[in-house]
Each structure stands twice: as structure tokens, then as C-alpha cells.
Amino acid sequence: MAASRPISKKTAYWGVPWEENYGYPQARQVGNDIYISGQFNHDEDGNLVAPAPLNSEGKPSDFSTMGEQMSKAYDNISKLLALYGASLDDVVEETLYVLDMDAAFAVVGNVRKAAFGSEHPQCASNIIGVSRLAQRSQLIEIACKAVMGARAD
Structure with a gap:
């Protein structure tokens, strides 16, 4: 299912089970600002893309799919x-939450530049190491704020 705005013009949803279980929209517009909830490596049907293999404790045992997961998050x-008629060019700040900082730093430069279509993305960026994300095989989650008309010239 594609992203949609079924409840109001100001909110957006994927229609995935965790939206209903947790109770939140994927995006919310307030004036010219668009707040994007943490996006990760799922397709439009809620299936995980490039999930990390898990060890016997249910924790990721291999971080080699970090780049694929990161690309899918930016795609989402x-x-x-x-x-909302916006694009990554309107993003003014992002926060990347990662399980492994070394794996993230190995790919983040190339993935971000490709996603933003620029060698110098004009977006403030934070990267934070965390101990767990919502889906066990998830390695990264990206939340951001966009401002309509903020495109850098």
C-alpha cells in the first residue's frame, strides 16, 4: 500500500500495523513545516527490506545491510x-538512529549524497547510537523535519 493521507490533509500514513498499534502518523504538516516520524527499511506493504540476520539472542549479528536499509529509509x-509537494531538498534537519556507529559511518556519506542528489546536502544532520530499534532486524531509523520552500540555492 502506498503512503496516503486518509485522516486529514495534514497527516500521512503507510497503513502498516505498527501505526495502529502505537497510534501515530508517519508525517504531520504544521504550516510550512513537515515532521517525518522515524522511517526505516520497510516497503509499502510493511515487509522489511534487507533485514539484518539475528543471533540466538534476537540481536543483529551482521551489519552489512546498513547501506541498503539507510537507502530504503530515505526512499520512504x-x-x-x-x-505534501516537498522533497529531500526541503529537509532542514535529520536524525539518524543507528545500532552500529562504525557500520553507519562506512556508508552514510555515499548513501546521503545519493539520496539528496548532492555532494553537499544542505541539511543539519545528527547521528545517534542506540541499543535497540522497533524491529529486531532493523539497523537504522531516520526522522526529519522539512520546511516547504527551504530548498538551498
Whole structure:
């Protein structure tokens, strides 16, 4: 299912089970600001893309899919922003939550530059190491704020 705005023009949803269980929209527009909830490596049907293999304790045992997961998260962000007529060019701040900082730093430069279509993305960026994310095989989650008309020239 594609991202949509079924409840109001100001909120967006994927229609995935965790939205209902947790009780939140994927995006919310307030004036010219668009707040994107943490996006990760799921497709439009809620299936995980490039999930990390888990060890016997249910924790990721291999971080080699970090780049694929990161790319999918940016793809999801782009699709949500498009619902509002915005793009990654309008993103002014992002926060990346990662399980492994070394794996993230190995790929983040190339993935971000490709996602933003620029060698110098004009977006404040934070990266934070965490001990766990919502889905056990998830390695990264990205939340951001966009401002309509904020595109850097």
C-alpha cells in the first residue's frame, strides 16, 4: 500500500500495523513545516527490506545491510514528503538512529549524497547510537523535519 493521507490533509500514513498499534502518523504538516516520524527499511506493504540476520539472542549479528536499509529509509522519507509537494531538498534537519556507529559511518556519506542528489546536502544532520530499534532486524531509523520552500540555492 502506498503512503496516503486518509485522516486529514495534514497527516500521512503507510497503513502498516505498527501505526495502529502505537497510534501515530508517519508525517504531520504544521504550516510550512513537515515532521517525518522515524522511517526505516520497510516497503509499502510493511515487509522489511534487507533485514539484518539475528543471533540466538534476537540481536543483529551482521551489519552489512546498513547501506541498503539507510537507502530504503530515505526512499520512504521521499515518498512521504511528495504527498505534501516537498522533497529531500526541503529537509532542514535529520536524525539518524543507528545500532552500529562504525557500520553507519562506512556508508552514510555515499548513501546521503545519493539520496539528496548532492555532494553537499544542505541539511543539519545528527547521528545517534542506540541499543535497540522497533524491529529486531532493523539497523537504522531516520526522522526529519522539512520546511516547504527551504530548498538551498
